[in-house]
Amino acid sequence: DARSHADKALALNSKNVRAQLIKANALAGLKQFDAAVEEAQGALGLDPSDVHTYKNLAVLQYAKGDKDAAEKSFKQVVDTEPKSMEARVALANFYWSTGKRDVAETSLKDALTVDPNSVEVNRALAALYQQSGRAPQAEAPLKLVAAQAKDADSMIALADYYRTVHRDADALAQLDKASADAKAFSNATTRKAPILYAQGKKSDAYAALDSVLKQDETNTTALVLKSQFLAQDGKLDEKAWIEAQPVGAF
Numbered sequence: 001d002a003r004s005h006a007d008k009a010l011a012l013n014s015k016n017v018r019a020q021l022i023k024a025n026a027l028a029g030l031k032q033f034d035a036a037v038e039e040a041q042g043a044l045g046l047d048p049s050d051v052h053t054y055k056n057l058a059v060l061q062y063a064k065g066d067k068d069a070a071e072k073s074f075k076q077v078v079d080t081e082p083k084s085m086e087a088r089v090a091l092a093n094f095y096w097s098t099g100k101r102d103v104a105e106t107s108l109k110d111a112l113t114v115d116p117n118s119v120e121v122n123r124a125l126a127a128l129y130q131q132s133g134r135a136p137q138a139e140a141p142l143k144l145v146a147a148q149a150k151d152a153d154s155m156i157a158l159a160d161y162y163r164t165v166h167r168d169a170d171a172l173a174q175l176d177k178a179s180a181d182a183k184a185f186s187n188a189t190t191r192k193a194p195i196l197y198a199q200g201k202k203s204d205a206y207a208a209l210d211s212v213l214k215q216d217e218t219n220t221t222a223l224v225l226k227s228q229f230l231a232q233d234g235k236l237d238e239k240a241w242i243e244a245q246p247v248g249a250f
Helices: 002-012 017-029 033-046 051-064 067-080 085-097 101-114 119-131 135-149 152-164 168-178 182-198 202-215 220-232 238-244
Strands: none
Touching: 002 017, 017 033, 017 051, 033 051, 051 067, 051 085, 067 085, 085 101, 085 119, 101 119, 119 135, 119 152, 135 152, 152 168, 152 182, 168 182, 182 202, 182 220, 202 220
16 A cells, blocks of 8 residues: 555656655565665665665665665765764664674764764663673763653663662662653652562552552552562452452452
8 A cells, every 4th residue: 555655656756755765665565675675776866865765775775685785875874964873873773783793882982972962872872781791881871861861761771770780779769750750650660669679668669559559550560569569478368469469360
């Protein structure tokens, strides 16, 4: 259907870059990768300066299995728009996906020389460190992301990192900040409960979960955690146990 609609748009205007890219992606979805790359190259011919088109072409070349051509296209995106952090992260992700982790790291560090405070680049670098067994190095970029983005998700990501390195006090501090955001309250607070429980602050752990359940009595994470805590504490009286079970457990 997407290809058919793109063809109709191209019949009206053969120089419609967007329609040509939609057709290229539709062909890729149909596993017709040679045709998809050809369409993307045609779109690039219409507008050689379009960074998005270069990136689209690179992704299609990679899907086709032509890694050399994909690398060339990803590099061209960076050369065309050197200040685009999105383009630089895309290049790093390409290297990462092809097993060139060292080259990916170098690419991300080069990006930081252009924009040291880039949330996108620092987030990618932190992920690379964490997934390559270098957790201590992930702290700095994660802290920068939390400071720059100033959103609950970034604070929670930093808190999750602190938990992995057994810095529970720092994790709680980040979760306290994140829970101030109404949209993140449940997510942050349910993350606090296991930390408090492990510290022996069981009443605080139960209170945290109850505050979540007061807002949403069907919150599965809170219900499961509370049932686990009750079981560990030997509080298996029928009423308390049943109340703590997730909806649909019986």
